[in-house]
Amino acid sequence: MSGKPLAMVTGASSGIGWAFATRLAEEGYAVCAVARREDRLEQLVGHLPGAGHSYLAADLANDEDLAAVGAELSTGAYQLLVNNAGLSVMEPFGEAPLAAEQNLLNVNINAVVALAHAFLAHGAEGDALVNVGSVVSYLPTPAMAAYSGSKAFITTFSECLWSQQRERGVYVMALCPGMTETEFISAATEGESDFSSLPDAMVQSPEEVVSEALQALDRRRDAVVVTGRSNRLLSQLPRLMSRSRLIRLMSKMGDPEDRL
Numbered sequence: 011m012s013g014k015p016l017a018m019v020t021g022a023s024s025g026i027g028w029a030f031a032t033r034l035a036e037e038g039y040a041v042c043a044v045a046r047r048e049d050r051l052e053q054l055v056g057h058l059p060g061a062g063h064s065y066l067a068a069d070l071a072n073d074e075d076l077a078a079v080g081a082e083l084s085t086g087a088y089q090l091l092v093n094n095a096g097l098s099v100m101e102p103f104g105e106a107p108l109a110a111e112q113n114l115l116n117v118n119i120n121a122v123v124a125l126a127h128a129f130l131a132h133g134a135e136g137d138a139l140v141n142v143g144s145v146v147s148y149l150p151t152p153a154m155a156a157y158s159g160s161k162a163f164i165t166t167f168s169e170c171l172w173s174q175q176r177e178r179g180v181y182v183m184a185l186c187p188g189m190t191e192t193e194f195i196s197a198a199t200e201g202e203s204d205f206s207s208l209p210d211a212m213v214q215s216p217e218e219v220v221s222e223a224l225q226a227l228d229r230r231r232d233a234v235v236v237t238g239r240s241n242r243l244l245s246q247l248p249r250l251m252s253r254s255r256l257i258r259l260m261s262k263m264g265d266p267e268d269r270l
């Protein structure tokens with residue numbers, strides 16, 4: 011035992027998860043990094059500052075792997091869980107195989123619920139759970155129907171837990187980034203697209219997202235944290251127009267480069 015607080019970060023092999031693991035290690039946590047790509051996890055744990063870090067190579071869409079990660083949380087040793095692993099399917103619903111949509115739901119919803127359950131079973135005052143949603147929670151985007159729905163679930167689920175866990179002193183946050191320069195789009199388009207053509211003002215770095223998340227984690231106040239000024243403005247769109255108009259507007263987000 012290192013005597014440090016322990017954090018688990020899922021989806022730590024790239025992007026926002028990698029940045030979370032790095033910042034948390036810098037802030038004195040011992041980090042357990044979870045994802046499928048073991049070589050990346052080894053590289054990450056090798057470069058994290060301080061001692062006590064570890065990794066679990068796991069496919070969170072696989073029942074056995076998910077149970078193994080849940081069992082690790084069930085030790086009750088963790089003070090922070092960042093449920094960050096997630097993916098999108100960037101083909102119109104009905105064109106991608108059903109298995110791809112179900113894999114998305116398994117990682118974006120089922121694993122988040124299972125790991126939150128295992129973590130909160132041992133939640134103690136001062137602990138925190140961060141579930142990574144998206145600004146699309148506010149903006150139903152027809153070009154990524156299952157993804158949009160999964161992130162709306164994450165935000166609502168986290169809001170409910172935020173309320174329910176307050177009495178125990180456990181803080182729950184839905185972290186809602188917008189477009190963030192990670193492997194997210196290239197993973198969903200098999201490398202055919204990325205964020206490079208987008209205006210800088212619309213895109214955050216993973217480090218910027220994590221920096222805002224950690225400030226909010228210190229404040230322990232907000233149920234939902236939308237990162238980036240332009241995303242906070244976008245999240246207000248539902249107040250300005252009817253639901254149908256909003257969906258029509260979001261249906262124009264046809265190119266992968268336009269997606270959040």
Ligand SMILES: NC(=O)c1ccc[n+]([C@@H]2O[C@H](COP(=O)([O-])OP(=O)(O)OC[C@H]3O[C@@H](n4cnc5c(N)ncnc54)[C@H](OP(=O)(O)O)[C@@H]3O)[C@@H](O)[C@H]2O)c1
Nearest residue numbers: 021023024025026045046047070096144189190192193194
């Ligand atoms: N980038 C954006 O524009 C954006 C915007 C809003 C919200 N988000 C959310 O931010 C979170 C992190 O995404 P990111 O942008 O950092 O994308 P990313 O660079 O593609 O990272 C996704 C992470 O999820 C892991 N992952 C995917 N499928 C998995 C599985 N079956 N089992 C275990 N781990 C799995 C990946 O690791 P392996 O491939 O090694 O398994 C990777 O570490 C996601 O929840 C995403 O929805 C992203």
